[in-house]
Amino acid sequence: MKGTPIFFYIFVMWALIIGGGGLLVSIIAPLSIHGFGTFDHIVDSIVKAAIAMMLVVLWILVMSKIKNWIFQKQISH
């Protein structure tokens, strides 16, 4: 079927969104940072935001690698 690799790519993207969400909810969200007194909440938010952004960058890199892998033939065509 025309466009089959793209269906697979969409499916991989979907799986990564579900998996990444799981990582965010199960591991990163429960993290709690102490020791900064009244700034605990701000530091906690900044650290979690930074980790979330790093995850997004990682997600983009992974998607880019998978894109090159799946579409290598098509792109070189």
Place this chain on the structure above:
Amino acid sequence: MLDRTIVGILISAIAFVTVYGITPSLINALTKRNMVVKDYNKEVATMVSRPGGPSILAGILASEFTLYTFFPSAEILAIIITTSLAFLVGFADDRKVLGGWFKPLALAGSAVPIILLGVYYPHLTFPLFGSVHIPELYLALIIFMIPVTGNAINSIDVLNGVASGFMTIASFALTICLVIVHNYDVALASLPLGFVSLAFYKYHKVPSRIFPGDSGALTLGAMYGALAIIGHVEVIAAIALLPAVINSFLFLSSVKRIIEHRQIKAKPVVHTEDFRLMASDDKSAPVTLVRLILANGPMTEKQVGFVIFRLALFSAALAIITAFMMGIKI
């Protein structure tokens, strides 16, 4: 529930009939004012009216204001204001070509009413795992989401009927998902988006009589983003939009900067002798969804459109599965 069903039928009819009825007059008015552009994918030189944004906005406003008279809420107001601001951004770009950064920044500004009216819930919910409370980060997500959905629909508006057809599928999928997660009020508010897109598709499909232009595409995309935030279905909405997101992602990852499609020198798609579409072999041309679809060989414009609709249906199915998964916790 019966009230909602009747109002749902009424606003769907208003949305559809408004666009279906107004668009032919808009086509005539645009043609008289010479507001036409060349359809580059036609063998015989064809000029097509642009932009169709005003009729799309008229359909959305007529139906959403009707909904507001029955069920007044800040959520509906936020949808109306954000969508209208996105239309103005697109209309400005239709009238005068603006820089690549203008649209994302101006669309980010369109999201501000959602924050000011406080119609968001700062939790990001994922299927199977539950939600995370991200009060500060969520504001950034709101500002980020409207430009992403707006530009995603705008970037997929490359062939006759694709943007409106794709939006029809994605927005009806979003409505179904909102019903599955029991968010009936926002599901009701989302109905006009699907019916407006469907009515516009009648004139936008191959061979197009009108193009939505930036004003039409950004209006549709921004309303979709607003519904996702207000309906608290951000992840589901992103999944239903994956083919358009992939198109933007492929384009950005190949050109490596934010620029307008019209600024690209090397075209990703060229024509065969019989004027079918063919993937360009120019290595400097950006990788796009259409170019990848055409990698297996030349196709007609209509055939490429149907492949994109099949991808949209696949993503819609994944979004609906995800909506059901929201009710499951592991």
